[in-house]
Every structure is written in structure tokens, then in C-alpha cells.
Amino acid sequence: MIAERALKTLEYDKVRAQVANFCTSSIGRGAIEELVPETQYDRVVELLEEMDEGLSILRVKANVPLGGIFDVRPHARRAQIGGMLSATELMEIASTIRASRIFREFIEGIEDEGELHIPHFIERKEALPVLTGIQHEINSCIDDNAQVMDSASQQLRQIRQTLRAEEAKVKSKLENLVRGANASKMLSDAIVTMRNDRYVIPVKQEYRHHYGGIVHDQSSSGQTLFIEPDAVVQANNEVNRQKLKEKAEIERILLALSEKVSEVGHDLFVLVQILGDIDVILAKGKYGQAHKCTMPKMNQDGYIRLVRARHPLIDRNVAVPNTIEFGKDYTAIVITGPNTGGKTVTLKTVGLCTLMAQAGIPVPALDGSELAVFDQLFADIGDEQSIEQSLSTFSSHMVNIVDILAKFDDRSLVLFDELGAGTDPQEGAALAISILDEVVDRGARVMATTHYPELKAYGYNRPQVVNASVEFDVETLSPTYRLLIGVPGRSNAFEISNRLGLPTSIIDRAKSFTGTDRHEVESMIASLEESRLRSEREADEAHALLEEAATLREALERKVQNYEDRKEALEKKAKDKAHRIVDEAKREAEQIIAELREMSKNASRAVKEHELIDAKKRLDGVGPKENRVLKKQAQIQERQENLQVGDEVRVLSYGQKGSVLEKISDDEYVVQIGILKMKLPRHDLQYVKPEKEQPVRAMTNVKNRSSAVKLELDLRGERYEDAILRTEKYIDDALLANYHRVSIIHGKGTGALRQGIQTYLKGHSRVKNFRFGEAGEGGFGVTVVELK
Structure with a gap:
């Protein structure tokens, strides 16, 4: 183990503090504070490999979901000895288990993609205990604000319903007193408030006996008394009884949950340890990113x-x-x-x-x-x-x-x-x-x-x-x-003194006091420095030339390889095509020959002239069809260059088909696209070979396409990039279907998906307007889009 004196002398603790700043949890920060250098080679290599995996994940994914982690080990320890956990402590346990589940799913997603090699992270993911059962039990009883919900038990629901009813009675009686005829004169303020957990009204000192009841508090000046009138004492007593029953039921629920936590106490210790280790590894990676560090x-x-x-x-x-x-x-x-x-x-x-x-x-x-x-x-x-x-x-x-x-x-x-x-x-x-x-x-x-x-x-x-x-x-x-x-x-010393203005005579006298050996050593050092500088310059020049030559060589090798690959592909394509042409020609020739032989055998039937002519034409046609193809391509090319009125064309800038109505000049035409007539330049038009008319099928296709496009697109649960691609395609389909208004369901969540979708809609040329959905349309979870 490295001595503590060396760690202190080299200020290792300051580096450790810098790394701790990148932790996302108190568990990680505590582990960093105890982080000391290892002395076993295999362990050091393992630590660096783990850090490098974390750095790779951060490079590709930018961030790792580790929010909502708490050090719940003291909670688990207290539950194991029979203690009752508070709602806040139980909520922290559920939050930590949820964070472990999200992290597990995140690593599984990277596994499925197969882009990164992260065996250490996968090993830790597999070692994470699965505690979703206790998480769901806690979440079904305690909300995100650490409050026990009515749904925690049927008895608690009934108690709270009774409590609310009794409180309503008390408030109703007190509000009647507040709204009474002389209330404005006798009360300091026309409100119902609470003191000592009981409902009271603020009465002026001189009218304290008018309402009777119990004085629970007074203002700092003594002019206002907070009185519980006789009329509501019994009702307030009933409210307090219900609150005691509520408290007892809540304690029973918390104690039951605490007992279940004690059953998985060991697993919670393991889970926290693993999440803390992951936080430390990622903190090291983030430190490396921020400070431009590398793994040695x-x-x-x-x-x-x-x-x-x-x-x-x-x-x-x-x-x-x-x-x-x-x-x-x-x-x-x-x-x-x-x-x-x-x-x-x-x-x-x-x-x-x-x-x-x-x-x-x-x-x-x-x-x-x-x-x-x-x-x-x-x-x-x-x-x-x-x-x-x-x-x-x-x-x-x-x-x-x-x-x-x-x-x-x-x-x-x-x-x-x-x-x-x-x-x-x-x-x-x-x-x-x-x-x-x-x-x-x-x-x-x-x-x-x-x-x-x-x-x-x-x-x-x-x-x-x-x-x-x-x-x-x-x-x-x-x-x-x-x-x-x-x-x-x-x-x-001599050079510095000379540049600072010390007289040369003094410097020369000082040099005379130094020994010959000293002069020789200094001269040797000066020579070494000069040689080093010259070598460095030459090395830099040689290195630059070498890099340039290496770059040129790589570029040339790539070009040669591309040429060879293309040449080989073209040769293979030509050979395959030639083989197909020859095989087809053989088959046709054999078929014609067989028919002619059949005709010659059938001597009883006279061979008609048109049959011989047809066979001869077919035999002449056997062989490569390039001439016919080239002739057809030439005809299409001629039509491309000289458009005529009535020709079908594709307008490149709009991606739509139209027909030529009028030729203004060789460089400009009048084209009709649907109901629009437009003057367009020749370079924006591409001749389209007319197809056989299939009016019934075309109408059917249009109808089917329109009916296949829904009026809403549900993106909930989609990743950001996939959601944008789906939105882009959906808008195009909706425009082709002549829809004027559609809805995009993105959910509320963190708002990142909603913001991305609306940013895309702002830049779309065919989007006229968009807004959030009304209360009956989905509210902020839906964006309603109007199309031009």
C-alpha cells in the first residue's frame, strides 16, 4: 500500500477531490474519498479497463442514467433490526431500485446494439439484484412527495374520507360564525385558521366571552385571541380522533413495508455498492474527458x-x-x-x-x-x-x-x-x-x-x-x-548579468575566478544544448516530411485499391451478363431448332410461309439485345432533350409529376401540376416515359393510401432520432392524403421529445401552424398541426 505521507506530499487528495466533483451520488463521492492507489498489477489493469469502458460509453451515449440514487444502506440496516422506516426513507429505497433498473436496461440496450465492448459493465449489470417487486409495493403506497397515499390500504381510505367529512363540518360551522352579523366587529380577520392542530377563529380581546370555548393562542400584541368556540369543540375532538387513527394506520403500513425491506436488506447493500462503483468509474471517465486525459x-x-x-x-x-x-x-x-x-x-x-x-x-x-x-x-x-x-x-x-x-x-x-x-x-x-x-x-x-x-x-x-x-x-x-x-x-549567471547591464570587466574578472574544469563543463553543456536544438529541428522537419509521405502513400494505396475493386467488380458484372446472354441465346436457338425439326417431321402438314418467316425472325433475334436497348435509350434521350407539348415530366424541385402545356422557348416551359400551372426552367424538368393507363388501380391506390394514413401519430416511448424520422414521413404521407390537420402524440415526460418535434415543425415549409392540444385533445402531451 502506498504510504500516506507520499499521498499528502504529492497532493493526491486534491486530484481525488476533482474526480469526486463528477460523481452524481453521495455514494460515489464517499467512495472517491476513500480511493487509494492499488499495488496489484492485475487490479490496476482492471480499474483502468473499467474506466476506459465508461469513457467509451460517455463518448457514444454522452451520458449514463444514474439519477435518483441514494445511500439507503443505513435505512436497510435499521429495517433489519426491526426499526420502522419513514415514508421519505422508503421513497429513497424505491428511487434507488428504480435507478438500478433503468441502468440495467441502458446497458442491455448497448448490448443489443453490439457497438461497444464493455464486459466489466455487463458483469456489474448482471450482478445487480432485481428488486422491482418491493419497488412497486412502495410506489403503490407512497407518492413522489413521500406522502402515504389513500390507496395504501382500504382502512386508510375510509379513515381519510371520514376525516375530510368531519373537517368539512368544523369548517362549515366556523365559516357560519365568521360570516355572522357582528363578525366583522368582533373578529380581527374573517378567516378560519389552526392552532395546536385544532380549527380556531381570531377574536378580538374584548369579545373573548362572546363565543366561549378554549383559547389556544394569542397574537404578539395580545389584542387577538385564537379561540375554539364551544360549538365546534366536539367536532374538533372527532377530527383529532380520526387523525390519531390515520397516524396509527400509516405507522402500520410503514412498519409492514419496513419488514419487507428487511427481507431484501442484503440485496440492497449489494445494489448500493454496485451503483456506487459505477458512479466512481463514470466520474473517472468524465474527469478524463474534461481534462483531456488518456489511459496509460x-x-x-x-x-x-x-x-x-x-x-x-x-x-x-x-x-x-x-x-x-x-x-x-x-x-x-x-x-x-x-x-x-x-x-x-x-x-x-x-x-x-x-x-x-x-x-x-x-x-x-x-x-x-x-x-x-x-x-x-x-x-x-x-x-x-x-x-x-x-x-x-x-x-x-x-x-x-x-x-x-x-x-x-x-x-x-x-x-x-x-x-x-x-x-x-x-x-x-x-x-x-x-x-x-x-x-x-x-x-x-x-x-x-x-x-x-x-x-x-x-x-x-x-x-x-x-x-x-x-x-x-x-x-x-x-x-x-x-x-x-x-x-x-x-x-x-554570467549571461543573465551581462544582459542586465553588469560591466563586462566585472564579468570577465568573475570568469577568471572559476576553474578550468568549470569552463570545460559549461562549454560541454553549451555544445550539447546546441546539438540538441539542431537535432530537434531536424527531427521535426523529418517527422513532417515522413507524415506527408505517409499521407500521400495512404491516399495512393486507397485509390489503387478502389480502382482494383471497381475493375474486378466491372469484370465480374460483364462476365455474368455475357453468360446470361449466351445461355438465353442458346435456349432460344434450341427451341426454334426443335420447332423447325418438328415441322420437317410432320410431312403430312404443309408448312405455311408465315410460320417460316416468324421462325426466321426469332432466330435472327437470338443474341445480345444491346442494340435494341441502345436504340430505345437513344429515343428516350432525344425526348429528354426535345420536350413536346403533352409529354409527361417530373418537376425535380417539387418531386411531382406534371404535363407540358406550352413550350415558351428551349429553356422554359409551361407545366401543369395537378391544378397548378407554372413556368419552369428546362433544367428542372425530366422526361417521364408514359405508362399504360390503369385508372381503376390508380384510383384504388390513392384511396388505399389515404385511408391508411391515420389522423394522429403516437410517438410515446420512441427514441429521439426515430421519433423525428417517423414525424418527417408522417407529415409527407398526410400531405399526400390531403389532410389539413393532424395530431402528434409525444407525451409529457421531460419535454425533450416535445421540444424536438416542435423544432422540426417550425422548419417545415408545409406546416402552417401548430399548437398544444386542448383539455379534451391530450393537453401538453399532444401537438396539433395545421398543414398548408
Whole structure:
């Protein structure tokens, strides 16, 4: 298990809080608060696969229905020990069971579609207990406002009917008093109100004895008394008796329902646990979507490769992405350079991304990233000075480092920030080198930052260690926060001082105080930086050319493949057609030959001339029919180019047939469509070959089509896209049937389907007007449409 100190140092709790913001239930938020990184490789892979499935569902479906979930485990626990649940608690249980049913149906719908591979979600769906029976029992007794309904029991219905009748009697008597002759003078207000659960009237202080009865309350000024007159005391007593009976019956109903809940208490625990897990998985996916995160590949070899990774707690528009890789050729990175350059941020980025991945949270890096599963992660980062323990910064760091050295192994990730800082530079550097040697030799993966120049050459003497630095722009005198692997940090003091105006003579004198070795190291670093920049430019150019070449090659391969496919299809089509023509010709020829032989055998009957001529014509006609087809197509094409008066045409812009009445010019004609006569351009007309007249069938078809179109369309239960398609087809059919008014039933529901249907109707050119249905037509669940 990852140490709590490392989680706190790397601010893992802040990442966890960001993920919790995407939960839809208190169950999910509670689970996120307890989410810790796993250390078992198989479990980490399973968590990331679950998250990736959730991310896939969110990409395709945009949202997953998880509303109405409550943490009903305390309710179930109390029911199991014989407690009576309130109506609100029972309603929450029914709502949670309903949410599980909706989620189950949602996943089953995805299964049926077969578009997504979501085995983990399907497994959890199948593990959900089916508790619709207890849900229906609760819903039959308690409404959405957590009130026990009259229908909960026959006895409760009778009690409430009696109660309402008694209350009506009391109100009637009091209203008679309120409307009495002297009421306006003796009452503060002509109303009937309640005090202490009894009906009373507000009487002025000086007339308190006029009505008699019981005083239940008075106004703050004491001028108004709320009196229950003698005339209604007995009636009020009866009302209270009925209310007590109502309360007792409600308690009996709630207790009966609570007993049924106790019978499925264990199933409720399982159901809540599964729904909470689903909420956590989807929250991780939503976090990944919002922060442009990806799922890394995991390994057990200690290999880390983060592609353009960002610190998850820094605004992604501000954070500078870096590619960080180690764990194969080298197991340690030592980042040198001045402060405020981004060394610590880089260190925390690696640590936090590792923790997030091991907790099943996507990491803020590009696709292709890979992380290792570590048994332990140690971090010595920040100012560890402890006033309470009278420890200096160096001492506090050293206490932490001693603890790390006692616990880490070859399956650990160790992060050191400013290793050896807070003491004499020479001794601090020596300690830093010795500590790094110990960690590297024992096989752990380690990243360390330091500003000691002695560690710049550290990576060159040890094959498992690589130097790195954070880039500094001398021109702008500010860090770029780009991590440079393989290049130790340069001391830019002389360049910065020169640009800030320090006299050259002072700078030259300062340079003379530095040793020759220092000059050589700085020159080497400068050369490395120059080579790196040149290599990066050349690599970018080569990469751009390679991508362009790859794109061109793919396009060319697609074209060649399309050509080959088309060529093969045309050849196959031609061969099939040729075989059919030859087979048909053979059959016709054989039939004619057989008839001629039959004629020659029948010598007793003279063969008539017209029979021979007919046989000869049929024999001449045997063979390909392309010539006849081409001739017929040429005739149709000629008619297409030269329309004549009386020709049938299709008006392309309206999709309707009509006939040519007059030729105004080669480019314009007068066409009649139904009862309309219109001038239309030639390019909008298409010649239609006349068909044989079938007046009776045509009339029958029109009649049948009209009778088949109903005056209303029921879309209740339809999905949004299917509902729009059905509405579009229905409007077209209604127009062809010459309907002037139709009704579309969409139901009330959430209003999303109604809004979508009415948005479509607004944009339809043949919709004259639409409105909601009247009370007798279906109200807001129906839209009545008037057609042009």
C-alpha cells in the first residue's frame, strides 16, 4: 500500500477531490474519498479497463442514467433490526431500485446494439439484484412527495374520507360564525385558521366571552385571541380522533413495508455498492474527458514513459507538457539547474500520474504513455522544516530520507527534491551522490532534483543514470519549463548579468575566478544544448516530411485499391451478363431448332410461309439485345432533350409529376401540376416515359393510401432520432392524403421529445401552424398541426 505521507506530499487528495466533483451520488463521492492507489498489477489493469469502458460509453451515449440514487444502506440496516422506516426513507429505497433498473436496461440496450465492448459493465449489470417487486409495493403506497397515499390500504381510505367529512363540518360551522352579523366587529380577520392542530377563529380581546370555548393562542400584541368556540369543540375532538387513527394506520403500513425491506436488506447493500462503483468509474471517465486525459499502458518492469504529460493540478492552458522516459536503459534521472525552473513540478507530475494510474484514474498525457505499477512510492519534496520538533530543513529532509532508505526496494519509485540541500554545498553534494548510488544500486526507480554543480557530471560516470535539466531562455531571462533529457543544467549567471547591464570587466574578472574544469563543463553543456536544438529541428522537419509521405502513400494505396475493386467488380458484372446472354441465346436457338425439326417431321402438314418467316425472325433475334436497348435509350434521350407539348415530366424541385402545356422557348416551359400551372426552367424538368393507363388501380391506390394514413401519430416511448424520422414521413404521407390537420402524440415526460418535434415543425415549409392540444385533445402531451 502506498504510504500516506507520499499521498499528502504529492497532493493526491486534491486530484481525488476533482474526480469526486463528477460523481452524481453521495455514494460515489464517499467512495472517491476513500480511493487509494492499488499495488496489484492485475487490479490496476482492471480499474483502468473499467474506466476506459465508461469513457467509451460517455463518448457514444454522452451520458449514463444514474439519477435518483441514494445511500439507503443505513435505512436497510435499521429495517433489519426491526426499526420502522419513514415514508421519505422508503421513497429513497424505491428511487434507488428504480435507478438500478433503468441502468440495467441502458446497458442491455448497448448490448443489443453490439457497438461497444464493455464486459466489466455487463458483469456489474448482471450482478445487480432485481428488486422491482418491493419497488412497486412502495410506489403503490407512497407518492413522489413521500406522502402515504389513500390507496395504501382500504382502512386508510375510509379513515381519510371520514376525516375530510368531519373537517368539512368544523369548517362549515366556523365559516357560519365568521360570516355572522357582528363578525366583522368582533373578529380581527374573517378567516378560519389552526392552532395546536385544532380549527380556531381570531377574536378580538374584548369579545373573548362572546363565543366561549378554549383559547389556544394569542397574537404578539395580545389584542387577538385564537379561540375554539364551544360549538365546534366536539367536532374538533372527532377530527383529532380520526387523525390519531390515520397516524396509527400509516405507522402500520410503514412498519409492514419496513419488514419487507428487511427481507431484501442484503440485496440492497449489494445494489448500493454496485451503483456506487459505477458512479466512481463514470466520474473517472468524465474527469478524463474534461481534462483531456488518456489511459496509460501499465507494466511491471518499472518502465515510465509519459508523452507530453502535464501536472494535473495546473491549468492545462498554462502547464507546459513534457515527455519523460526512464526505467529501461537508465533507472534514474537527475535534474539540475536553478530554482523556479520547473524541476519540482516535473517531479510531482511523474509521482501524481503514477498514483492516478494505480487508482484507475486517466492521466493528463497523450496516447502512447506507459506507467509502471509500484509496490511503494516515496517522496521527499518541499520545505520539511519542523519548528515543533526543532529540526532544520536539512535535518527534516534527512529524517525523511533515512526512513525511505530503510523501506524502499527494487519495486519502489523514489522522488527526491533538492537532494542534499540545506547544508554545506560540498558535503551536501557528496551526500546526494552517495544516497543516489544507494538507491540506484538497489534497483529502485528514482528521480532527483538538485542545484549542486557537482552532480552535473554524475550521469556521465554511471550507466544507469541520465542527466536532465529545465530549459532557460537567456533572451527573455525566464525558464521555459521544458525538460531536457540528457543535458545537465547550465549556470546562466554570467549571461543573465551581462544582459542586465553588469560591466563586462566585472564579468570577465568573475570568469577568471572559476576553474578550468568549470569552463570545460559549461562549454560541454553549451555544445550539447546546441546539438540538441539542431537535432530537434531536424527531427521535426523529418517527422513532417515522413507524415506527408505517409499521407500521400495512404491516399495512393486507397485509390489503387478502389480502382482494383471497381475493375474486378466491372469484370465480374460483364462476365455474368455475357453468360446470361449466351445461355438465353442458346435456349432460344434450341427451341426454334426443335420447332423447325418438328415441322420437317410432320410431312403430312404443309408448312405455311408465315410460320417460316416468324421462325426466321426469332432466330435472327437470338443474341445480345444491346442494340435494341441502345436504340430505345437513344429515343428516350432525344425526348429528354426535345420536350413536346403533352409529354409527361417530373418537376425535380417539387418531386411531382406534371404535363407540358406550352413550350415558351428551349429553356422554359409551361407545366401543369395537378391544378397548378407554372413556368419552369428546362433544367428542372425530366422526361417521364408514359405508362399504360390503369385508372381503376390508380384510383384504388390513392384511396388505399389515404385511408391508411391515420389522423394522429403516437410517438410515446420512441427514441429521439426515430421519433423525428417517423414525424418527417408522417407529415409527407398526410400531405399526400390531403389532410389539413393532424395530431402528434409525444407525451409529457421531460419535454425533450416535445421540444424536438416542435423544432422540426417550425422548419417545415408545409406546416402552417401548430399548437398544444386542448383539455379534451391530450393537453401538453399532444401537438396539433395545421398543414398548408
